[in-house]
Amino acid sequence: MATIEVKCPKCKKVEVVKYGINRQGKQRYLCKNQECEKETFILEYSDLGREEDRKEQIIEMAINGSGIRDTARVLKISTTTVLNELKKNYRKLAR
Ligand SMILES: [Zn+2]
Numbered sequence: 001m002a003t004i005e006v007k008c009p010k011c012k013k014v015e016v017v018k019y020g021i022n023r024q025g026k027q028r029y030l031c032k033n034q035e036c037e038k039e040t041f042i043l044e045y046s047d048l049g050r051e052e053d054r055k056e057q058i059i060e061m062a063i064n065g066s067g068i069r070d071t072a073r074v075l076k077i078s079t080t081t082v083l084n085e086l087k088k089n090y091r092k093l094a095r
Pocket of ligand 1: 008009010011012013031032033036037038
């Protein structure tokens with residue numbers, strides 16, 4: 001079984017393999033990290049890609065001095081989403 005570039009939503013590790021299709025026809029994944037409680041999960045490539053892009057944009061805009069409201073308006077997301085993302089990356093930004 002080949003490892004693919006999908007992160008487990010629980011442990012964030014990429015030790016994930018495809019694990020069949022669920023009833024809705026969506027790809028199911030299995031986390032191979034033995035310390036992780038999460039076993040199988042569903043993830044959609046398109047959503048994952050979009051979210052990762054957005055996170056990067058939020059960080060980039062913050063580094064370039066954009067305010068939370070500006071970032072939210074430009075990326076068409078809520079100020080709460082921007083704030084949450086910035087909080088998660090606080091250490092990275094505070095350097
Ligand atoms: Zn996991």
